[in-house]
Amino acid sequence: MRRFTERRTxxxxxxxxRLHATLxxxxxxxxxxxxxNFMSLAVAPDYVIWRHRRAATSEMSTPTAPADRFVGAHYKNAFARLWWAAEMFRDGEDYRSVEFAxxxxxxxNTALRLNSIDHRPTALALLQVLRNMATRRTSRLGDHVNALAPEINIVGSTLMYDVIAPAEPPDADAVLDWIAEGESAPTVPLESLPDGPRDGKVLKSSVDALVKIFEKVHEESPYLRRRGAPAEESGSGVSLAKPGG
Structure with missing residues (x-):
């Protein structure tokens, strides 16, 4: 909280x-x-209010946070959303992709709700598409995230991502060993990234295969087109309802 006083997000x-590597x-x-719920209500409610507080409505009122940041779904709870983001977007022991996500x-707020993100090559391919856009200095990147998320779900209803982009089964023993090591592991470092479980990295060929598909679909997307402009040159502020699951 002290570290990010000026920029809570x-x-x-x-x-x-660091939460994932600690818990x-x-x-x-x-x-x-x-x-x-216990983490948010009993362990660190002060953090939840600090991070997700809404402005006080009058001089007499105090800042509050939405209830779902304390007891909401995994993509809403203040701590669950971060743990699951780290779990879904990590590449084996490497958390650098988590930082970017x-x-x-x-x-x-959007991609973490998708069932397709459970397939780690899909999760990392989504991030790579966004990195490519950032490299090209695409404006209003958030609009593209909100458009690309439902596109990935739609495409996933007709294509089998796990066939197009195979992923090695995670090494369950490596995860259990990593969990057991937590009993004697030092506190996670504050200035450098910790190491996650060595349960296997995602095949680059699988990520590359999905990146090509996602970029092609997004290029032809109706979500961001405006007056015939290419998708990356427009931004419609599309919002996304929960896709289910």
Whole structure:
């Protein structure tokens, strides 16, 4: 909180990998909402209010945070959203992709809801498409995130991502070993990224295959077209309802 006093949203990219590397658990354990409710209501409610506070409505009122930041779904709860973002967007032990994902609020608010993000090559391909746009200095990147997310779900209803972009099964033993090592592991570093579980990296060929598909689909997207302009030159501020799941 002291580190990001001037830019609260910047805390997400910093905290997500460190939270994941501190709370070492399986996905099954992390799927328990009671854990995250306890974190938000009992362990660090001050952080939740600081990070997600709404402006006071009068001089007599105090800042508050939306209830779903305390007891909401995994993509809403203040801590669950960061842990799951780290889990979905990491590349094995490497958290650098998590930093990039969490530096964009639209990725956290939109992409994290997608069922297709459970397929890690899809998650990393989404980030690579966004990196390519950032390299080209595409304006209003958030609009593209909000358009690309439903496009990925739509394409995924007709294409089997796990066939087009195969992923090695995660090494469950490596995850369990990493969890066990947490008993004696030092505190996560504050100035450098920690190491995640060595459960296998995503095949570059799988990510590249999906990047080509996503960029082609997005190039032809109706979401961002305006007066016949190419998709990357427009921005319609598209909002996305929960896609289900």
């Amino acid at each position: 910047g805390a997400d990219a910093w905290l997500a990998p 070492r658990m399986t996905r099954a354990e992390a799927a328990n909402p009671e854990l995250w 969490c530096s964009n609020q639209d990725v956290l």
